[in-house]
Amino acid sequence: MTAFLVILVILLFGISVWQISRIFRLAQIKSTTHSDIASDEDNNHQGYLMLAFLAFIYILTIVSFWLWYDTLLPKSASEHGEQIDNLMLISMIVIFAAGILTQWLLHYFAFVYRGNKTKRATFYADNDKLEFIWTIIPVIVLAGLIIYGLFTWTDIMNVDKDDDPLVIELYAQQFNWKARYGGNDNTLGEANVRLIEGVNLLGVDPSDPNGQDDKVVTEVHLPVGRKVLFKIRSQDVLHSAYMPHFRAQMNCVPGMITQFAFTPTVTTEEMRQEDHIINKVQNINEIRAEKSKELQAAGEEPLDPYEFDYMILCNKICGISHYNMQMKIVVESEEEYNAWLAEQPTLAEQLSK
Secondary structure (H helix, E strand, O other): OHHHHHHHHHHHHHHHHHHHHHHHHHHOOOOOOOOOOOOHHHHHHHHHHHHHHHHHHHHHHHHHHHHHHHHOOOOOOEOOHHHHHHHHHHHHHHHHHHHHHHHHHHHHHHHHOOOOOOOOOOOOOOOHHHHHHHHHHHHHHHHHHHHHHHHHHHHHHOOOHHHOOEEEEEEEEOOEEEEEEOHHHOOOOOEOHHHOEOOEOOOEOOOOHHHOOOEEEOOEEEEOOOOEEEEEEEOOOOEEEEEHHHOEEEEEOEOOOEEEEEOEOOOHHHHHOOHHHHHHHHHHHHHHHHHHHHHHHOOOOOOOOOOOOEEEEEOOOOOOOHHHOEEEEEEEOHHHHHHHHHHOOOHHHHHHO
C-alpha cells in the first residue's frame, strides 16, 4: 500500500509540474509582429467575401425557386387543405422575410465594421432598448404563428358528429395498408391483433354484430363532398398515414387508435385534368419511356405508363421496404362510390368461405 501511495504522489507531482509549465507558456507575451495577426488587407478581403457570400445566398435562393417551384404540391383536394396552405404560406413569408433581413444585416455589418487599425470598436456593457426590441419582436411573431396554428389545428381536428362522417379504418403493417369500411350501419366492429387468423387479417371480433358487415379492402374509395373520419391502427411498429394531396397526416401507433378527418373536394378525374398534374404525368412518362428503351434492349419488360392517383403513403421509416408502403385512394361521385362499395364482400361472407 505504501509503495502504491508513493507512486501516486509522484504521478500527481508530475502532472502538477506539467500543468504549471503549460501556464507559464500561455502567460508569455507573444510578438505583435506574428504572421497570424490579420492585417488591414486581410480584413478587407474577408469583408468583401462576406458580401460575395450574401449575394451567393440570395442568388441560390432565387435560382432554386425558379428551377424547382413546380415540385410543390398542387392545389389542395380537401376542404381544410386551404387552411393548411394558408398557414404554410404565412409561415414561409415570415421565415423568408426574417431570413433575408437578418442575413443582410449580418453580412453588411461584417463588411462595414471589418477590422481597421484606424478604427476602435465601441463597447456596450448592455443596451436595454435594443435587447427589448430584439426579444419582443420574435415573441410577438412566434406567438401569433403559434396561436394561428393552434386555432387551425383545433378547427381541423374537431369532428362534429352531426356531419355524419363516413368512418373508415386504416390498418398499417409492415409493409402495406388495408382499409375497413363499417358497412351499412357505418359502425366498425371491435378488433384486436390477437384475433388475427386466416382471412381475418385485421383481427375483427367475429362475435361483434357491428363487425359482420364490415368490408376489408386494399384500395380506398371516397365520395366527394362527404366528411371522412379515418380511425388508424398499426399492427407492428410506428407508421404514419400521409395523404399529401389532402394535407392529412397522422401517426399510426401500435396499441392505440388515432384519427384524422377531412372532406375531399376534388375527384381523381378532376385532379388529373389540372395543368400541374398533366405536366407532371407527361414528364414522368418521358423518363419512363427512356428507361423502357434500356430495359427492352436488355431483354426486360418495359415500364407501364404512369397515371396520377391519390395515395396513402407511410411517412415513417418503418423498415427495409418502407418505400413500398402505399395504397391508392379514389375520390369519386356518391353514386360511383356506392356502386363500388356494394361489390365488396362483407367480413361475414369472407369468414364463411
